[in-house]
Amino acid sequence: MSRKLILIADDDHSLTAALALRCRHLGADTRISPDGLHAYQVLLQETPDLVILDVTMPGAGGLSMCEELARDQRFAPLPVIILTGRTDDETIDRCERLGAHYVWKGLDTWERLKPLICELLQIQPDAAAGGPPLAAPTNRAPVERPVGAGPCVLVIDDDPDIGRAFQTRLGAQDIRVIRAQTGMQGFWMALKERPDAIITDYTMPDGYGDYIISRLKAHPLTHQTPLFVLTGKTVGGRRDFSLERELLGLGASAVFIKPPDFSAIAGALRAEIRDSKPDAGGMPVCRPEAIPELLPSRDRQGAGA
Structure with missing residues (x-):
């Protein structure tokens, strides 16, 4: 079975290095882009199975990239995760409108990311996977989105x-x-x-x-x-x-x-x-x-x- 490919675009080099290592422990290959323009070049060369984007990057921000991907039939079906330290309602609502998965950069970043990555890519998580901690801000708490009790x-x-x-x-x-x-x-x-x-x-x-x-x-x-x-x-x-x-x-x-x-x-x-x-x-x-x-x-x- 071929390995899944994950494109990670973020200008925080320590974060992307740690995240790439964690993803490889899950059995996925990774490509790292330091900015939005480089991420576009990677997409044109090889189509990943999952895209993880920061909101604020040089060249093009993650949400702008989501909009461009949605307009391009080649990339529109790709699942996208927005990984950001922003917790404002405008950012979260925009993620929802674009259909992107919002994940806050916090102390439990990997605990939130890991099950989502495994679900989207249909891969079995490695319970023994380790790796360095993910760098994250600690001064903001994640926003809990209300979920209706009904269907x-x-x-x-x-x-x-x-x-x-x-x-x-x-x-x-x-x-x-x-x-x-x-x-x-x-x-x-x-x-x-x-x-x-x-x-x-x-x-x-x-x-x-x-x-x-x-x-x-x-x-x-x-x-x-x-x-x-x-x-x-x-x-x-x-x-x-x-x-x-x-x-x-x-x-x-x-x-x-x-x-x-x-x-x-x-x-x-x-x-x-x-x-x-x-x-x-x-x-x-x-x-x-x-x-x-x-x-x-x-x-x-x-x-x-």
Whole structure:
């Protein structure tokens, strides 16, 4: 089995040296870049399996690099970890919007990084791995991000009104809704957040939904996640059943026509999450009692009419 390749871009030489040694103990090869421009050159020469970026670097910052990678189809699916000493909400929120994994440079940097690296690369951690401590600032505490108690649904749609509609309907029922506006951003967020279900538009600015479905179903972290597709595509004003069959064949749980029928989507969502099983990583099962009714009583009455 070929060794995984990790690109580490940070201008802190002592940190990158220690981090590279730790990664090699895990069985991964590493490439080190002292700045953003050099990291771009490495990416053009050989495509890594994981990219670890500092926020502030000469040449190009880590978050700017994330945006560039998301726009390039060659690199968009690459998982990215942002390793930074910043704890401000703007930085953390920007990481979330880009679908990057945020890790704070603190005393427990490696304890946070190691399981994430192993999960993203699907490699077995070496319990005996040692190595020098990672240099880190000690004057700031990590920010704990609130996590909703209910199930999590990722909505991928470039139409903000659609995203807000789902957020309103589901969020009011204690279901955590996370949103992505591009397919690649949605792919990254799915790997990071591990949602209980995914709802994606078919047509988006950076590509069609069948490509995103294929990527999600091929990845070991998301291949069992229930996935629903929204589409406004028709043929002669009628439903495109050929497209629907294709999407179902790729692994979609159901295909729904825009504008969304929230009653039908709610029923399908409840059934799929109820039947989903925990994966090899031991993720919890969302039981039916954890999914409240998603529609207001007025909508439920209308749906039954």
